[in-house]
Amino acid sequence: MNHMPQVTVRELVRFLETQRFVGDRQSGSHLTFWHAGRNASVTIPFRTGCDIGRDLAARILKDAGFSVEDYLRLRGTQFPP
Numbered sequence: 001m002n003h004m005p006q007v008t009v010r011e012l013v014r015f016l017e018t019q020r021f022v023g024d025r026q027s028g029s030h031l032t033f034w035h036a037g038r039n040a041s042v043t044i045p046f047r048t049g050c051d052i053g054r055d056l057a058a059r060i061l062k063d064a065g066f067s068v069e070d071y072l073r074l075r076g077t078q079f080p081p
Contacts, residue, residue, distance in 0.1 A: 004054040004061075004068050009046055012057060015075060016042070016064060038065050 013031065021033040024041065031046045042064045045052070052060075061071050 002068050002072055004058045004071075006051050006054060007057050008051055009044060009048070012044060012052060012060065013046075015071065016044075019064070019066075019074070021064065033064075035064070040065055 013033075016033050019035070020037065021035045021040075021042070024032045024034040026032070026046070029046050030043050032041060032043045034041050040063065042060050044060060045056075058068055061068065066074075
């Protein structure tokens with residue numbers, strides 16, 4: 001099992017958007033994304049320039065229907081160096 005790397009809020013939002021999640025609403029400093037095909041909703045604390053904790057990022061991905069391995073594999077194909 002791979003470990004979740006340190007990611008920023010923008011990286012996680014960008015990943016979700018490439019996986020067809022769309023911004024649904026914002027409440028204070030939290031963004032909620034929705035994916036109609038998966039019938040899934042995830043909420044991300046949005047603090048510009050800050051890293052998300054590894055455990056929180058992994059839980060957000062799990063709620064979105066992805067494992068850490070899925071994220072690492074798909075991140076490499078979506079974000080060329």
